[in-house]
Amino acid sequence: MQAQALLTVPFDRVATHARGFVGWVAELLQGPLAYQHTLLAVCPNSEAVTRAALEAAAEANAPLLFAATLNQVDLDGGYTGWTPATLARFVADELARLDLHIPVVLGLDHGGPWKKDLHARNRLSFEETFQAVLRAIEACLDAGYGLLHLDPTVDLELSPGTPVPIPRIVERSVALLRHAETYRLRRNLPPVAYEVGTEEVGGGLQAEARMAEFLDRLWTALDREGLPHPVFVVGDIGTRLDTRTFDFERARRLDALVRRYGALIKGHYTDDVDRLDLYPKAGIGGANVGPGLAAIEFEALEALVEEARRRGLSVTFDQAIRRAVVESGRWTKWLQPEEKGQPFDALDPERQRWLVATGSRYVWTHPAVLQARRELYEALAPWLDADAFVRTRIKARLMDYFRAFNLIHFNERLQAFLPE
Structure with missing residues (x-):
């Protein structure tokens, strides 16, 4: 699959833009469309979320970005079972099956050393983890990713x-980008857009002065080597997985900073954030959602379990998902300081439920979970389409984002700016 092959007519006209489709839209969001729209990026953490995102984008008539971490999608299949190539194939097949004609861009999220849990857990050396990331970047480019x-x-x-x-950070960012561009040009692939920075506290870029130093040094180094500038800079705008906070004033300050470099702020952890409508007004160019959608999927399945038991049916999905999440150990990464070291069953029941809902994305493809889910769907089949029920719940939440980010019929607005 060629890069950005998911851009359909008429948006295929911008596939050769200097920074691809995303770069073209970003230029509009810094110019005639400034402070009006925020692009939505969805983490493809399950088949249900991925399908629902495509359906929602089609209903909204808006572009859709996918942002896949190396934990989710990688050469080893990640926790979704997808490689970059098989994710691209799945999305392309769904677009064809549903006869959808919207611009879709696949993207890599947090591609860097030790950002993959397996690399950190196994304490890979820098060279080992760095080479693994380089191979992943090559696979993403081959699969048609348009944002890295x-x-x-x-x-x-x-x-x-x-x-x-x-x-x-600058030296390694340049090394990653240099490798991506060298590989892309060698393979004669179309241009892509780049994203840098992090919202994570451990990344050390929360202080605005450090962010400014990072951008100064990075842009200077990129210019020295003739490499393209990033389109997005990820910044700390107050969002966290377990809060509803969005710091509008901080976001505006970061927006003013990064626009001086011809880039836009990208927000991560946009799940369950209050006042999503403020994102475009703050100049946020793009926003990632992911864990919150897994929680919506989990809650929909909870409702199906309740319906099955109301009908007197014997189902075990809730037990299977809880057991798989606990055994995965992934829930420990979200523990509060006072919870660390406690066994799962000793935690507050509401915290246990939150951790299972949040951690569900890691185990959707666990054999026992898959089997229990099939049995649940089959048990309810005489009364309802369980798969459609789950997707409808996810899609409804996604439509909240499309509306808040002023993306309804955004494709029509974009067409007015297409090159002849």
Whole structure:
């Protein structure tokens, strides 16, 4: 599959733009469409979420970005079972099956050393993890990804709690981008857009002065090597997975900073954030959602379990998903300081439920979970289409984002700016 092959007529006209479709839209969001729209990026953490996102984007008549971490999608299949190539094939097949004609861009999220849980857990050396990321980037480019987030803001060779020095972040960001561009040109693939920075506290870029230094050094280094500038810079705008906070004033300050470099702020952890309508007004160019959609999928399945039991049916999905999440150990990454070291069953029941809902995305493809889900769907088949029920719940939440980000019929507005 060629890069950005998911751009259909008439948007295929901008596939050769200097920074691809995303770069073209970003230029509009800095110019005639400034402070009016925010692009939506969805983490493809399950088949249900991916299908629902395509359906929602079609209903909204808006572009759709996918932002896949290396935990989700990688050469080893990640926790979704998808490689970059099979994700691209799945999305392309769904677009064809549903006869959808919307621009869709696949993207890499947090591509950098030790950003993949397996790399950190196995304590890979820098060279080992860096080479694995380079191979993943090549696979993403081959699969048609149009946006690459390069994020070398973790360094397990430093003492715990020590921020990665900015010169090192810059050096490694340039190395990743250089490799991507060299590979892309060698393979004669169309241009792509790049994203840098991080919202994570451990990344050491929360202080606005450090962010400014990072951008100064990075742009200088990129210009020295004749490499393209990133389209997005990920910034700390107050959002976290377990809060509803969005810091509008901080976002405006970061927006003013990054626009001086011809880039836009990208927000991560946009799940369950209050006042989503403020994102365009703050100048946020793009926003990622993911774990919250897994929680919506989980809640929909909870409702199906309740319906099955109301009908006297014997189902085990809730037990299977809980067991798989607990055994995965992934829930421990979301523990509060006072919870660390406690066994799962000792936590508050509401926290247990939240951790299962949030961690569900890691185990959707677990054999026992798949089997229990099939049995649940089959048990309810005489009364309802369980698969459609789940997708409808996810789609409804996604439509909240499309509306808040002023993306309804955005494709029509974009067409007015297409080159002849």
